[in-house]
Amino acid sequence: MPNQLLHSTIKGEGKPLLILHGYFGMSDNWKTLGNDFAKNFEVHLIDQRNHGRSFHADEFNYEVLVEDLHNYMVHYQLENVYIIGHSMGGKTAMLFAVTYPELVKKLIIVDISPREYQPHHNAILAGLNSVDFSLQNSRKLVEEKIAALIPEFGVRQFLLKNVYWKEKGLLAYRFNLESLTENNPEIGEALPSFTDFENETLFLKGQKSNYITQDEEAIIEAHFPNSKIVEIANAGHWLHAENPKDFYKEVINFLG
Secondary structure: OOOOOOOEEEEOOOOEEEEEOOOOOOHHHHHHHHHHHOOOOEEEEEOOOOOOOOOOOOOOOHHHHHHHHHHHHHHOOOOOEEEEEEOHHHHHHHHHHHHOHHHEEEEEEEOOOOOOOOOOOHHHHHHHHOOOOOOOOOHHHHHHHHHOOOOOHHHHHHHHOOEEEEEOOEEEEOOOHHHHHHOHHHHHOOOOOOOOOOOOEEEEEEOOOOOOOHHHHHHHHHHOOOEEEEEEOOOOOOHHHHOHHHHHHHHHHHHO
């Protein structure tokens, strides 16, 4: 599958700002903030492979996600970019920055660190895989089906954004559930040892999230010596959605 191009929405003008969503997410999750950033930047809201409207593929790990992004940047002739990556998108952004440091001006990593994270999406994957769209043929029925395994209302609403009418009378997921299920252990992979990125990097962490704690400060410093960690108040792992005002302010201050 040579060099398939990632789907994106591009808006605004100025220096390029690339935004990478998290696991089970898509570029649409960033539409509102993307419009705000587009007042100052050329914003690229990108769907990573197996997500949103981008292509589906059996292979799924951070190395191929980085190459997808590199192909995208070559296609659009982008350099000196700013990258914002949330969660899985943050892992992609970190590996991209240490692999192609000459292409990245500044990096913003949202609520994830370079360390390894144990797989912890089993209930979500079980819930999503329990759906039979020939039986669950409405959004309401899909939600009722996954509710037993995914009790958090907010998480269900986030996932249900990926349900769409594939054809008349038949719903489907936009993400490639088969590949994401098969490759779930890849999501928690650590950034390779002895890799670093010298340019300015901002880590934003949610006050109510435990993805970045004091324990992660040393590993962040080792890989990103020119970095700082800023906490976003009253927000968990989806801090850009839970406190977009403070999130926007910190990003604009950092990008100057």
